Amino acid sequence: MIRNRTGLVSACLIAAAPLLAGTALADKSDDTMRVAFTEDIINLDYNFTTKREYIIISELIDETLLAINPSDGSYAPALASDYTQVDPVTLDVTLREGILFHDGTEMTAEDVAYTYNTVASGESQSLSGARIEVWFDRAEVLEPYKVRFHFKQQYPLALQDMAIRVPIRKAGTYGTDGTIDVNAASGGPVGLGPYKVTSFEPGDELVLERFAEYYDGSPKGDPSIGTIVIRSLPDEGTQQAELISGSIDWIYDVPRDVAENLGNMPQVKHLSGPDRRIGFLILDAGGLAEPDGPLTDLKVRRAVAHAIDREEIAAALIGGAAAAIDGARHPSELGCNQQVTTYEYDPEKARQLLAEAGYEDGFEMELWGYRDKPMGEAIVADLNEVGIDATLRQVKLDSLNVARANRQISSYFGTWGGDTAPPIRQHFDPDSDRNLSGDAELAQMVTDAYVSLDADEQSDLFAKIHARITDQVYWVPLWSYSVNYLTDPDLDFPTDDDGFPRLYKASWGE
Incomplete structure (x- = not known):
């Protein structure tokens, strides 16, 4: 609705346009x-x-070692001119020469190694460091324009992380005396x-x-x-x-x-x-915020999925290329598996599942959100229609992050986009506070998929991961964006x- x-x-x-129309336009000169x-x-x-x-x-304002072609996801040289995978856990990166920082000093291998080693240190608590910690061990200067990356484990998506997450800083930016000033470049x-x-x-x-x-x-x-x-x-x-x-x-x-x-x-x-951003609901299937709460019941989660009119919300509130999605990844992305359980909009089915789960009179549900408030309100309205007493708690992203880390959220409306990395690793990794599934086997599958160098094995694992997420409704896929x-x-x-x-x-x- x-x-x-x-x-x-x-x-x-x-209505105000006639008043504004007389205002002089900005001079493009x-x-x-x-x-x-x-x-x-x-x-x-x-x-x-x-x-x-x-x-x-x-x-x-920033540059990374590699760039990603937005049309096909391929890698392009940026600060790096070339790279060589020496062995599964060693990568040599050759840098372009003559690239200048904004203060006129030349970038060298020392700056690259400093950046990676610093953001990956536990003291920095850097979000870039959190992105690469699964694979990055240390960076070593081999030559003035050559850096060797040592991995903790084989990791086929290291190049992707280099392309989208770690902007290079001058050596010494965050301090040189062993302490790290996290606000030095803010x-x-x-x-x-x-x-x-x-x-x-x-x-x-x-x-x-x-x-x-x-x-x-x-x-x-x-x-x-x-x-x-x-x-x-x-x-x-x-x-x-x-x-x-x-x-x-x-x-x-x-x-x-x-x-x-x-x-x-x-x-x-x-x-x-078009936009590769997708929307989804994360549900506390593992009872991390509310042990034995309604959302720990698979029938209740499936009821939630059937209750939301994803097509209508996407068409009415987003429009353009926006459409309902069925999986945990944008359908246009390479390797996206769409052989998954789907949940058509069916309010009667939702009410039936709630009754079978013992919630024929509904239950209270607080849905957290941090963006796209009209969409959150529409989701809540649809849940109310099937008897779920849902309310929207709209907050800033920082507040949601803190509450989620403290296990205070049983459901939230989130989105993912901005790069070509799918959201599976971030939301179902065993160490991620985004992972509310409580499914240790799924978490292990995710870990295995992201370290496998065997393309067929990796593809098979991702297919199983996608299928399991939707079958168990650990989250509800909603829509793509325009x-x-x-x-x-x-x-x-x-x-x-x-x-x-x-x-x-x-x-x-x-």
Whole structure:
């Protein structure tokens, strides 16, 4: 059951359009693109952050050893010019020469080894370190432009982690006396990317300037726009009004009806593209937050899956390429197994399963969420329809992370996207606090799948993992996403197949 929650916003803006239309548009002669984010930007060091907004910024100011082609997931040289797998647990990486940090110093193997060894240390508690800890042991400088990576175990996805997670920092960035200052680069790292930080007011405004000495041959190409200003504007109505007035040039993740309405105005261009982000419900099947709670019963979890009208929510609240999904991965990704148990929208079936489980009168359920509140509200409305007394608890991501780590969450609405890595490892690894399944055998299968160098064995394991997750409803696959952008009509902004917004590709039209 869907109710329009965004039409009022768009109607108000359209009514205000005649007033805003008289406002002078921003002068593009200053070669500045002005961007608005809903989320507050507090920490610019992607080694210690996770949200998509931080990934977008990191793509502008940072570089990794490798890059991933968004159209097919293949690896491309970035800071590294070449690599050799010496043996299953040893990888040699050769670096490009002459690449400069934003302060003019040259990057060498010492910087690469320092970065990896530092973020992987237990003291740093870096999110980049958490990503690579399953395989990374240590990095060793062999030559000025050659680094040897020693693995804890064979790990076929190490290159993927190098491509999407660990931006390189100058040696000494986080300290040189044995202690680590985790906030050393939070106000703006000395990066290697196409743009450098010129000013930053946390929670307010970030100003980036194109780096004149950015290296030739980068997979990011040669960025066109000279200056990018990113502002934190939590109120979406304010973002839209400023776009119409000409003081903002680019916003994203706009509700479909708002994007379509405002896209009809001469001051605004509407773009829509695919997105590999997926939505899902995580359920406390293992009783980690609520021992012997309703969600530990498979029939109850299946009832929850049947209760949600995924197709209607995706079509009404997202639109574009969004669609219901049946598995724990976006259907377009390589290796995605769709031979899984599916749960059609069937409220009567949901009520029947609840009755069989002894909950014919329903039960109370708190659904946590940190983004896409309209979707969370629609999920809760569908659960209410079958007799589940569900309420939405919308919080900031940091609050959800803390509550989950403390085993205080029995269900939450989450999303995953931003890179080509599937969410299975992060949500079903035995050591992950995201893993609420309580299924030790599944966790072992996940561990085995990510260390196997045998392609056939790995494929078979992933097929079994996908099937088990859906059959046991450890989470409810919901939908894929479609991205709506609103931009200045003069701005050319290419959209990639993976739906990730790469601002360095933007340019001003003739």
